[in-house]
Amino acid sequence: MSDDPPTPENNLPDRMPLLPLQDTVIFPMMRLQLAVEREKSLAAVQQALSQDRRIFVVSQRETSDGEPGDESLYQVGTICILLHSVPQEQGAVILVQGITKARISSIWHEPTYRAVTVEQFPDTEVVDEVEERAVMRNVLERFGAIAFSGDSIPQELVYFLQNISDPMVVAFSIAGSLHLSVPEAQSILEMTDPVRRLHILYGILAKEAEVVSVQNAIKSAVDDEMKKHQKEYYLREQMKAIQNELGGNSARSDASEMNEKILGKQMPEVAEKEALRQLARLERMSQEGPEAETVRNYLDWMVDLPWNTFSDDSIDIGEAKKVLDEDHAFLEKVKERILEFLAVHKLQNTSRGSIICFVGPPGVGKTSLGKSIARAMGRKFVRLSLGGIHDEADMRGHRRTYIGAMPGRIIYAMKQAGTKNPVLMLDEIDKIGSDYRGGDIYSALLEILDPEQNNNFTDHYLNVPFDLSNVVFITTANTLERIPPPLLDRMEIIQLAGYTEEEKLDIAMRYLISRQIERNGLDASKVTFLPDAITTIIDKYTREAGLRNLERGIGKICRKIARKVAEGLVEHQNVGASHVEELMGEPPRVFDTELDQDEVGIATGLAWTPAGGEILFVEAMAMEGKPMLHLTGSLGDIMKESADAALSYIRANADRFNIPTSRFRDTSLHIHVPAGALPKDGPSAGITMATAVLSTLCRKPVRREVAMTGEITLRGKVLPIGGIKEKIFGAVRAGIKVVIIPEGNQRDLVDIPRQILQKVRIVPVKTIDDAFDEAFVACPGPVEAVVPGAKMPIPMQEKEAVIVRENSES
Template sequence: MSNGPLAAGVLPLLPLRSAVLFPGVSMPIDLARPASVEAVRRATHHGHRDELHNLVIVAVQRDPMNDQPGFEDLHPIATATRIVQVLRGLPGRMTVIVRGLERVRLDGLERVEGCDLVRYQRAAVSPGGSAMLTALAGVLRDLVKRHESLLPASRASQQRQESVQEALDERDAARVGDLVANLVEFETLDRVALLQQLDGGERLRKLVELLAQRCNELEVKRDIDRSVREHLSRHEQEAVLRHKLRAIQAELGDDDPDSWLDELAERLDQKILPEQAQLAVDRELARLERMNPQSSEAVISRTYCEWFADLPWLIPERRVDDPGLDVNLEDARARLEADHHGLDKVKKRVLEYLAVRRLAPNQRGPLLCFAGPPGVGKTTLAQSIAATLGREFVRFSLGGVRDDAEIRGHRRTYVGALPGRLIQAMKKAGTHNPVILLDELDKLSGADLRGDPASALLEALDPEQNDAFEDHYLNVPYDFSQVIFICTANEVGAIPAVLRDRLEFIYLSGYTLEEKLQIARKHLLPKELRDNGLLPALVDASPAAPGSLRDQRARNTSLLVAMRREGDDPVPGAIEPGVEISDAVLELLATEYTRESGVRNLQRRLAALLRDVAMQKAEADLESFSKPAVLEVEDVGRILGPPRYREELMASGPRVGVCTGLGWTPTGGRLLFVEVTIVAGTGKLRLTGRLGDVMKESAQAALSLIRSQAERLGVGHVAFDKRDVHVHLPSGAVPKDGPSAGIALTTALLSALGGRSVRHDIAMTGEVTLRGHVLAIGGVREKVLAAHRAGITDVILPARNRKDEPDIPAAALADLRLHFVSHVDEVLALALCEVPARASA
């Protein structure tokens, strides 16, 4: 062919974007460019006897995106090609089947009548050493057999087997290289490099290298696939089987077992979630779709997604109006008055809080903590705030919480993991801005091996950081910034310091006897009458109480209207209560059957009385059921037994060595009787009654004060070194401590040593120094109320506690005389009688 048409000449050009045509190989080419279609038409226009008939030059473009390549845009080595068949399709498009003949080198390009013509000459191919080519061809055939054995069975076809066999049977080394280069799926750049290589030996070496690399890749892929198949878990096999089962059930028309997944996805689609929460849900749903629905992992993922669907989420750019902005302070004041008797200072502070929330809704207000003894209305105050603001109310107790996971939640790696109590409270509330009451904050356990729940709670309560609280279970930030947190506690000192620093305390002290009687009459009695079925008409007409404060208030109002009050005119159409209780019975319950600052035990005793009446009515006929029963004072002892708290009432008369002190407890104030007796001995001081170190030191200081001023105090005749002093405080099982019994100890000691009696109608509290000064103490309100309950008429207080007088209820001040003293001499002048005590009857 050295003198044939392929030695040199001009032929039409078919540029290819990415395909490569090797000599000796046939392939189809789809033509869409007008120049290419015209090149085929020109090549087939020659007569069959013309040597140039059906001949074209196929070259590879450097840039596949170039629609009109120039000479510089073509690789210099191309393939002289014969057109075997032309298949015409849509206008302007056709498919040709061509077969490569040999390599040619391009010398130039010109465009004639819409067709690209190239000048070419036969490429000078270097055959290389025949022995080396034969050896490389043999290696290449072995690699082809290895390559075909590594291919998956899906790749096998009759046409490919024929192409492989053709390459194996070929004896021309150069032709073997072109056949293999076309057979194996090399990268386009590698194919172009093989076409451009004119040295036969180098071309075969490059081909051996590429084919060996390709075989290694297939071997690694085969090993990985085999390892995956061998280690396919039982769970995944079941997933495949269940997928087939679902397909069978769908064909049979059975219910879709994945309907719950679709419902869950639909619920989540209807939720507007923050960005991080949405990403977590999408990721979990994608995992859930690939799981076996009956597996434990699927149950965990399903529960996790359901929490996201159930929780209320706050989107910063979609904030809704706060219903607290429309709060009416007059309505709030009336509501507080209806729900709570007394507590004027507390109500004032709550109204101030509501007013600030109305005027500055976006300001993060203080964190309120209602502190006081049990039963004084801390929880109901929080309910009133929620009802006034029109918000949902959720309460949970922190008593006994030892693990910070109770606050932050458990991580999902644990069996039975759940979110913390705060997230659970938000789910229960169903809104992003509820009022959450953290009850019994002082019962929160301290830090130990299980963590520090107080520190975990701090992140949620601190207004500066609770907009991104991260629960361990959810593992995404949750916004608590719109939640109003209110805390309650009995002892402020027991609250962890890290929380105490961020709380504003509102102290609720105990009630006076008059306040207790009013609360029992207006609030406790109507509720217990209804709960015990003693107002049958109202019970039948009212629905079951859902627990909201608004519904309870409506019921109480109806009950108050229906009840007949002493001295009031009957209300037309009012319903007769099933029992009548006089104020004398309520006073007896409050004084001799309960001894507390609140009214919780009073409510229990009242309920016990009404249960007895309910039992009698249930056993009687219908006629007697309609008649109201009357509870008298005599009935109280029959139903409740003998009184329980008579020992703390005022003493019957003046006594030597007995003084009435006042103490403070978490449940309110109480009387402390100090008893002193003098016996022969060696000057020792004996203290009993389970006294703490501070109270023991107060007794020692009082005795030292008396001994140092014995002559002035009238006990100079006492031989202290021959007398032992025994100080005892009754109720020995109850621990007692503190310095406030100092003046009571001094008075009792001086009374016993001097033989002068102490007034039984006077109580005192105050710390005493060695110089006789009386220092300030705490708990004045509770102590004065305790004295008032016990029937005391005079109370001695330190002069520095005069500032606490406004906190004392007016009802107590009306019955008491307060004496403010600064020195122990004033105490003795008020408490000691002028004449020696006589034997009391």
Template sequence: MKENKEFLFSDMENMIMPVIMECDADDDFTQGMDRVGELVPILPLRNMILFPGVALPVIVGRVKSMRLIKEAVKKKKMIGVVCQKELETEEPGYDDLYNIGVVASIVRVLEMPDGNTTVIIQGKKRFELQEITTSEPFLNGRIRVLDDSRPEKDDPEFQALVSTIKDLTIKMLAASNEPARDLIHSFRNNQNVTYLVNFSCSNLPVTAEEKQSLLRIDDLRDRAYRLLFLLNREFQLLQLKASIQMKTHEDINQQQREYFLQQQIKTIQEELGGNINELEIKELREKAALKSWPAYVGEAFERELRKLERLHPQSPDYSIQTQYVQTIINLPWQEYTTDNFNLKHAQKVLDKQHYGLEKVKERIIEHLAVLKLKGDMKSPIICLYGPPGVGKTSLGRSVAEALNRKYARISLGGLHDEAEIRGHRRTYIGAMSGRIIQNLLKVGTSNPVFVLDEIDKVSSNFKGDPASALLEVLDPEQNNTFHDNYLDIDYDLSKVMFIATANNLNTISQPLLDRMELIEVSGYIMEEKVEIAYRHLIPKQLDAHGIGKDIIKFPKKTIQKIVDAYTRESGVRELDKKIAKLMRKLARKIASDEPVPAQLLPEDLYEYLGAEEYARDKYQGNDYAGVVTGLAWTAVGGDILFIEASLSKGKGGKLTMTGNLGDVMKESAMLALEYIHAHAALFDIPEEMFENWNVHVHVPQGAIPKDGPSAGVTMVTSLVSAFTQRKVKKNLAMTGEITLRGKVLPVGGIKEKLLAAKRAGIKEVILCKENRKDVEEINGDYLKGLTFHFVEDISEVINLALLKQRVENPQF
């Protein structure tokens, strides 16, 4: 037992179990009261109320209480017993005690084996505590003894009242875990009505405050009525507990213990008519009332919420069901942001954040215009394809800003699990919704701009085919009822604007390609890269490296040198890295207080970026017959290449091709030779030359693979020049495919090829007539200084490209 505290001797349901004392029917328990004066020692008790006639065992622990007991036993004095208001009070004063107590006599003092002292006290008469006179060596108080009014002995109403109280008390004693049969027998045979009422008051399993309210009542009849009310209340609670235990009673073992406890809780919930988590369920229903979702969603939500109500919070399924219900209610069902229909604003945003990409911008503005006029339409599925680093992914964020929509993005690179798109079924442990639904939860709207990055990198294995799962997502006729396995409710994706990005269309399945509107984002030309660096990359890197904009300037010719000599790419990612490298060098100089030039010139780049990494081919003149300049498209932009043809004496007219040529390019060379052979008279070539001379066709830079049909006209011109030894016109380049009949066919990559020609110093370009439309789409500022010749037949090419002047060759 803890020190300085009074404890109960025994209990029933954590309440006091008084000791039965033998007494006569007419005993009024006032024996010895003539020795009680105005001043008595006061014994404060914790959570215990003594009633007249009732005997209580009390374990005494406080030092002052021990002194009081010893003094009272020694002098055979009565004591005043009062309950203190707060359990924690160690040194109670007058304000800490109830003002109604009971004068008591000490019946017996017992020394317990554990060293504690137990005192049995019996109540005599009630008193009113008027003041505490002294607190040492123990409490002493001034009291006024109170008289109880008692009904007549033969009052039938009172007798019935006492009898009812007696029966209820016996039932409650019998219903205790370990009923004391001797105690019940003694109580049943006791005929003293005062004792019976007061004993029941002491034995009542209620709070000390309610017992104190019983002790305050002077009239015994009124006290009995109040006691009967409390007894009825407590007995009904006891019956309810017993009913719950009976409903859940069964033979259980150690393995059934958890199940038994859960059944008890469920029964309690049924009896209470509610759920322990009623507040949480109520909050979910209040949120649901604010939702404007379809009727079938509301029905599904209510069905799942009722399941949640039936689960106990400790159940393993409770957290799973809660997560599912939260997913349903947090999804933005029919919640949309308002599109900004200001076309000028949209154009301004797109132009500010991305230079070039005119086709893409035009498509977005068209979509916005239709939305403005019609008010509603299924959002398009756009696929931006092109080389890395050209801004396909970042364009999605700009589109979202232009349309005033939320932005969502998922990377599909390396995705091989179909569940990442459709989600897992709820039967699996750790199930969750797919990335589409997760991102809609994150952005909180049903019409975001949704970027599906690297859609060409999706792979499939035994876990499923995510590309096939995307068919439903990206089909405007299906995605208005998109089915996520976890959600298991159809969701409308038709208002989402999907923008897919890809580097290579060849790896995307044909059904998926068929559902998307393909927009090519070609590589940037030199001029566009310079503008992008000047407007975006350099300001960004200046800020990232803590260099002020006024410290150093970057002329466009310097940027052009960086692009031309230090990068070789379609996009601007490598350019951004080179600018960052340059900024680090500048930052070191500034931090070291070294002088920094006010303007960075092209000749200063060696100090910051080292030696030039790439050298572009330049036009080399027309001093040799058989050397013709062609135009080529590469993944890093346009370039020029030289087709060289030479003849050597030998029987059979053998054709040799070198320069790491692909099959298509080799076929172009063979086709060119066959065409020239068939039309030798047209070009004044003697027939015997094909029998007595071997032909060698070479394309320099043999380490670089080359392929494609666009060098056809170049090879014909080169071979005719070699056979006739006629010079090629100065500053001339050409591109185009040929047929066996001599027709010139159109080729692609015209924009990149023409800009490469301009950089190399070419003045005239020969193209297929059908490529005129491609030239007209290019900004005229980029084509200044170039003259175009559009042809349909190879004979036109020869007449334009070859001069009458011949090169002196001793072999001929």
């Protein structure tokens, strides 16, 4: 078969093989090599070779079509001569040359290929030759500028076109040398106005010139940067040579020193291998770049961590008991449990054991107990506050993917401790951020506090395991409600409810006074605190479960005296009860919470708060109007349900309480819990609300020295609740004499000190009726009403009779 193309005839054949192209447009006079793989296209090529080698090439509208339909083809294409065809393993490679453009008039579907009948599609004649020459000259100038400023267009084509006067040849030659999209190239091919075609091409060349300009600018900037790096590399090599001549290389010296530190830390094999690998990277990279600084920081962390450094345990149970007694007064059961904890550690000779969680209000000594444990064990103590953290990276560290990455707080605490077996206190574990990432933090804590997993704790920054199994973990919390059950299961809870007034007085006289005197620049010769002064501060200024406000009050007095001593006004001052108000100011009214007398519709409840137990007043008022229950005081859903249950029980038993049923139809009941700005909720206000409601409906006063806590059912049974110890402590601080508790909470009284139980009478109740018997001044009898100004209630029947007489007289 000859490769010489036949001379095309002016007449067009009836049918011509069709070759669709996916992403290419062929112009007349354009020679192009194509890869043919589709079966119909290969058959069309074979048919053209067997005839006169003419083949009609047209572009398809969608490049994704594997075998395009007739409607997917453009109507205007190019008649080409098939110059050469080389068979391949899959398809063939052909060389074609465009002859002239034509338009499809009909498509024929042969058994193995498609054929077309085409018609001439010539250009229109030029009307204005002057405009034609001007536009063609502009196109050639712009095309030449692009060709000479880049390397994608052969410059020989520019010289060739300068001698061409045919605008179609110029336009198709230039368009064939540019990287045009199929729609752009097709629009040029289909254009019949030569001048208009040149205008379109000029606009395309203007955009191409901008692209080439930006491309050259980028290339120039890259070349300049490469030259800069080459220059820096050359200068660094010169510096190395000079330093070697002067007797050493500081960078090599630093690397050698770091290598010695790594080997001297006796790291685990995995950690040592990673550290040496990073050191090798550091030696190969530029020492001035930010990446080098990141690697140096990483190596500093690796050599600063206590991989194999331990403090010697010296657990002596007798000495530990002495330490605990020195540091803490009272808390006998807590100290007994700590001694058991230390005894287990001594016998097991391991740090694996139960994890203690101290739970209690602020200021009861949770952190100081952790310090005492560390002191008794002879270990370093490190406190890590978890309050407010929101991101898991705060615990596990940040990955070394950006500048400024740091290890997590656990690894930071280990570096701070300097030993592998410190006592690490995770403080405020209940105050971890509660957003959507908080669960990840608790998951990290589960791994950290699990002795079966923490021996391979992996910080994201270090990216190597670090053994935490020798760490003694102690946690603290104010409340258990926000700690997830799986994490709570890892720990042993030790409750610290607070201190009695006598215990606070003893602690203040033994510890707090001397500490505040020293902190404020005084000594025992300058000030003396009398016991009645401390008692006054406790009673009138600091009703709290812990000791912080008490110590602040003592510190405030010490500062006042320090100023007097500094001004030379006094040399020594005794602080008694009469001096407290003078030095501290008037007592805050917030502690004026006791009722002056027995009142109707007001019952005293007990509430648990993170700061300890407190008393809580529940007020009820009955008014004529539409029957409804109105609740105010920022109550939660549980307390609202308790109010509904209390009212339902009283209505169901109205006959026993001698309450007419008409009273409920004509009465609007309002229950209010003061301090509405503070949210209140919890399952322990049922008794209190029922007592307040019954009091206002029966007009019977509630005893002011009685406080109560417990939840009720619709059948009047009293259910046990939590926080009994804290609530009784709060009741004693408020001056309550009688506390009503559920019968099921009697077992909780064993944890309450005897001196507390001597100050208050505890009344366990099984039903709400038992609570009513104790709470009211007299048992609720006939329905009565109180006349304003009268000291004793007047029966409702007598009041109604008075009203009837007044109506008759009127």
